[in-house]
Amino acid sequence: MNLFGFLKPRPSAPVARERLQILLAHERAISGGSDLMATLKEEIIGVIAKHFPLEREKVQVKLDRGDAYSTLEIDIEVPSLSKAHPGNGSSGGAKLAAP
């Protein structure tokens, strides 16, 4: 052990390195995220449209990033189905919590 070690400040570069690695992983996910959301939306429209007549503008896909978990919100409005499937509502919303 260096007797005078306590006089030296702790090297700060390793802290900088770690902070950057965490931050950039996050920022890269966000900037790649806009694409991901667009792709996801297309795929969802593809699946739902097989079963219901659907207007593209009535499909919303949103990702809210949080610290502990993020929320993926998918909101799909379909035409009134009361005749074909009595009892079903006309708007289906789903919320998923992704860790």
Add this chain to the structure above:
Amino acid sequence: MAKVLVVTSGKGGVGKTTSTAALGAALAQAGRSVVVVDFDVGLRNLDLVMGAERRVVFDLINVIQGDARLPQALIRDKRIETLHLLPASQTRDKDALTQEGVARVIAELKEKFDWVICDSPAGIEKGAMLAMRNADIAVVVTNPEVSSVRDSDRIIGMLDAKTARAENGERIEKHLLVTRYHPARAARGEMLKVDDVLEILSIPLLGIIPESEDVLRSSNIGAPVTLHAPESAPARAYFDAAKRLQGETLPIAVPEERRGLMSKLFGRRVA
């Protein structure tokens, strides 16, 4: 085939203009014909660093708007025949730069020169986008410091998404140039090491330019450091970087200032 290179960074003041002048001069000193183009409209400095500030008559925007022909705006360096400057406008509005206009001028420059080197303004706005737009190769200038590394990461993302090459599904060659590096500080753990920056940004390393008084002295005089102080540590690093740009493989050295005994003993505080 002419190559278009952009020197970019996101963050301001990291050494883009210094590096544009030094790399441009180094390539010209090696016999290539080179034009350095200043995209920093309103804050031009490349003319000053190159010592050509009193010879500017027409600029990039004049050429784009058809007020001058390209040969009228090009300034030939007095020291190296094959080195030319296309200055930016100091007074005009940035909006005078259009994507089509810039593409037209770059295409014309490619017919005349081996290397077209674009000095990007700081930021990620229109000026920086236009500077990188037509590039084949990008030199990302980064200081070993958190905000510079973060901005470089952002710029790398833009190079892969917003350039003409990227939009055509082609690859854009990207190189990292670490500048204003203090080897001693990095060794003491006070500054990010080059390896840290490389690992985080993961693009190939073009060179390491040390922090040096010779850079300041050269810009005071109005000469690229490779011309004014060719033996200095930063100049040697820029010469090597220019060779790598031309496809040579050279080992990358962490630069050392050649210092006397006194400054070795007392240099820590003084330097």
